[in-house]
Amino acid sequence: MVGCIESLQQSAETHGLNLHEEMHKFYNQYYSSDIMKLALYGNQELDQLVEWAVQKFSGVKSKGNTVPKLPEHPVGIEQLGKCIYYETVNDIHQVVIEFPVPETKALYRYDPDIYITHLIGHESTGSLLSYLKQKGWAVGLSAGSNHNDIEGYGKLYISINATPEGLEHHADVVQAVFAYINLAASSGPQEYVFNELCTITKIGFDNRKKIDAVTWVQNYMHIIHNEYLAPEHALSKDSAFEKLDSDAIMHYLAFLNPGNYRLFIGASKHALVKCSDVELHFGTAYHVASLPASLTTELVNNCATIDELCLPAKNPFIPDDLSIKNPNMLGDQAILKPTLLKFNKDIELWFKQDDQFNTPKGSIVLEVELARVTLAKLQAHMDSMFDTTYIKMCMVGNFDEEDALSTARDVQSILKPMMSYIYCGPLINLKDQAISLTVEGEANPAYVTLHINKFVHDMRQKLASISDEQFDNRVASQVNILEERMKNVDEEAGTYYAFISTGSYDFARYGKKVACLKTLVKSNLLEFWDKHINPSTAPDYKRLDSQMWSSKIWCPTASDLATYSSKTLALYGCMRSEGNAELDIAKLDGFINAAVNERMKNPDADVGADDLVEKLKAACLSESGAAYIPGESAEVSAHTRTALQLAINEQDAFFNYELKCQSDFTNIGMAKTPDGVWMLNDGAKFKATQRLHRVNAPVESLVPKYKD
Known part of the structure; x- marks a missing residue:
């Protein structure tokens, strides 16, 4: 469930209720041990865990509550037979069929919904997905059921990742779905399908991979809230199939009919309908x-x-x-890197046999590099795009070397090798490192940049104020994270392949980091900050700002970026987002420049927020200010007040880009802004003028165990 103060407050006011009182009523009524479950996960003895459970949770009172149940399915007759078109943020196409169905918690030993979704979701020859792909209508399909959101009821969904043509043929897609459902019903439940499902789930349970404790207890809580679950199945519920219940399957299939569903169609743009309605809280346009x-x-x-x-x-x-x-390979001393078995112009094969997890599982990571591929070539030559390839493989787990070599031969027999070539050029300078700050949010990027500047300016003092003990504790926590053992084969293979794909092959990197951290002292951090991050002290300060402006907010033009400072753009964007569309950006820019000059003349003067707002009203909002600021300066939003203070009081000397960059980049597709920052305004020219770099240089020579 998702909510916020706005959604809760608005709902309460609509119904004439006091939100604070209603929250207390809800707490007093439902915070009851009768409808709670508790899971403790730890490496302590069971007696210790039980003792903690009693100490910490015995105070939760029993109020004799039962889980509230709705009198009928929330997807009622009014919602059925509807098609909901909605606009997606990304350029994707979705067709989702949703059926309201009965709850199957009591049938977990037979799981008719699992059997049905397994059939609908299979991808082999003759499957629904295979047919839709053949028609060019879909690229992916999933089917599943949900019985956790609504007590007593459930939903079964079939979600199709469609192509643009599939969206146009959504009626044909829906008819194909029901054709497959009818096929499953007319064929009747199949014993071999059920037996395969039982075998697969049992193998999965017996060899399940270890996950982090928080995720495990969250998943487990969903399971044990099933009031029908026998205690002996508390851990093995998903593999507790006993027998094929044909009647339960046919009963469940009867709900998957054309009179009992609703259709969702998602796309960034809809050609046939206009999504004029807007969802209240998330702003999704729909029809x-x-x-x-x-x-x-x-x-x-x-x-x-x-x-x-x-x-x-x-x-x-x-x-x-x-x-x-x-x-015999299993032991306390794990091997920390894979072995390079083959390395030539056609293939790079890495292998490591499981020596930690004692499981019959393995992970194969396969990367196929294509020669000079472009999007246009990919779309035009899909069938032949693997004609020239270079293969990278990493096999980790319950394999031996012959398994790895045999699998590599199979892959090579299918994919044709790429013509060998030699690239001559400079390597990436591995001594040039960077620190990245990534901020996501609804505010305009220019405003976020002002906050980043303030953060960098203030961070030096915060680092200096950390005590030696606090610093040592933070270092120790990072060491613990880096020294944490990998939990499963997939994580191990993914970790190794991350080093392979970057070309560094630095499998001992985490160990090197630990060794470095253990020698680190606070003075090292301060020295590093002043040498590389602090703009006023770093001799070769460099910074790249990459801004993504949302289409939902005001976005500056190229002319705006070349004319106005980031301070002006930040404040103007904040004020535009709050309804002042008539504000003159040139007038606002003049006000900010005048205020900054006045502050520089009196650098010790601390201009208060209220004074700044009053001056802003007088300079820029005298005509349109009534709509934006009804009267008192206190009514200005905190968002705009903060932007105003940052714009006026920002440490300009601290971020004097003019002093840091004396080069001229106009010949490579860039233009200089009023802040002294070089802005990329011609992407094609910039890309065409950059030198090609090859991948990282490996930390050691790559010598394969087997030659060609």
Whole structure:
């Protein structure tokens, strides 16, 4: 559930309620041990965990409550038969079919919904996804059910990642979905499908990978809130299948009919409808329409069969040998890097046998590098894009060397090698490092930049004020993080491949960091900050600002960026976002420049926020100020007041870019702003004038174990 003070306050006011009182009522009524579950996870003895549970939670009172249940499914008859069009932020296309269904918590030993979604979601020959891909209508599909959000009820969804053509043919996509559902119903429940599902889930449970404690207890709490769950199945619920219950499956399938669903269609732009309604809290544009009869009543008895669809064949890839390849490798002293088996013009193969997790699992990371690929070539030559490739592979887990070599040969037999070439040029200077600050939010980037400047300015004093003990504790916490053992094979393979893909092959990097951290003292940090980060002391201060302006807010033009300082743009953007569209940016810029000059003449004067607001009103808001500032300066939002103070009181000398950069970059597609900052305004020219760099140089020579 998601909410905020605005949504709660608005809802309370609409119903004539006092939010504070209602929160207390809710707490007093529902904060009851009767409807709570508790999970403690730790490496302590069970007796210790029990003792802590009693000490910390025995004070939660029992009020005899039961979990409140709705009298009927929240997706009622009024919501069914509807098509909800909505606008997405990203350029994606989605078709989602949602069915209201009964809750199946009591049927966890048979899980009819799991059986059905397994069939609908399979991707082999004859599957729904295979058919939609063949038609060019979809690139992905998932099916699942949710019984946790609404006590007593559930939802089953089929989500399709569509192509633009698939969105145009969404009616055909929906008909194909019901054709497959009808196929599953007419074929009846299949014993072999259920048995495969049982085997897969049991293997997954017996060899589940370790995850962090917080995620584990969160997942576990969803499970044990099932009032029908037997104690012996508290941990193994998802693999507790007992037998195929054909009646339960057919009963559940009956709810997946054309009269019991609603359709969601998502895209960044919709050609056929206008999304004129706006969701109150998230601002999502949407439009609700009734589904045509061809997708509801007419589809009940006239759903055509599709010859290309069929139930999945028996799965030949379910393992029957789960033995450990080399159990003698397991020990306390883990090998910290993979072995390079092959390294030539066609393939780079890394391998490491499991020596930590004692599980019959493995992870294969495969990267295929394409020769001179572009988006246009990718779209035009999809079938032939793997004709010339270079392969990088990393295999970690329950394999031996022959498994790795054999798998590499199989991959090479499918993918054609790339023509060898030699690149001659300078390597990336690994001595040039950077610190990155990333801020996401709704404020305009110029305003965020002012805050970053203030942060950098103030941080030096904060670092100096840290005690030696606090510094040592922070260092120790970082050492603990770096020394934490990997939890599973997938994490180990991903960690190794991160070093492979960057070209550094620095598998001992974490150990080097730990060794460096253990020698670090506070004076080292201050020295580093003054030498590289502090603009007033760093001899070669460099900084790159990358700003992404949302289409939802006012965005400066190229002319604005070249004409006005970042202070002006920041304050103007804040005031525009709060309704003052008539504000003259040139007049505001003149006010800021005059105020900054006045402050520089009296650098010790601390101009208060109220004084600044009054001066702003007099200089820029005399005509339009009534709409923006009704009267008292206190009514100005905290957002704008902060922007005004930052714009006027920013440490200009501290960030004097003119003194730091004397070069002229106009010939490489850049223009100089009033702040003395070089702004990229011609992306194509800038890209064309940059020298090509190759990947990082490896920290050691790459010598494969086996030659070609």
